Amino acid sequence: PFEDVDARYLVLVNAENQHSLWPAFAEVPDGWTVVHGEDSREGCTRYVDAHWTDMRPASLAARG
Numbered sequence: 001p002f003e004d005v006d007a008r009y010l011v012l013v014n015a016e017n018q019h020s021l022w023p024a025f026a027e028v029p030d031g032w033t034v035v036h037g038e039d040s041r042e043g044c045t046r047y048v049d050a051h052w053t054d055m056r057p058a059s060l061a062a063r064g
Contacts (some may be wrong), residue, residue, distance in 0.1 A: 001026070009044040011036035016057035019048045 001007060001023040008024040013034040022028065024038045036047040054061050 005041050009041050010034050010038060011044045011047050016059060017052070017054075017061075018057060019052040021045070021048070028057065031057050 002021070002053045004023075010024050010028070011034070012020045012022045012028060013035045014020075014032050019035075020032065021041065021044050022032075028034060035051075037042060039047070
């Protein structure tokens with residue numbers, strides 16, 4: 001389900017500001033929050049590209 005270009009997805013983020021595409025039908029795992037509602041894979045990918053500009057975990061990025 002994670003590679004289906006025709007499926008609907010969510011964008012999740014965790015406490016380290018790491019982002020993940022998640023199938024819309026699947027339960028959101030503990031520790032993750034929906035930051036972009038149900039959308040196409042392409043739409044979710046665009047969201048991630050625009051909002052996750054520093055790939056380092058937040059705790060590491062905060063140290064400089």
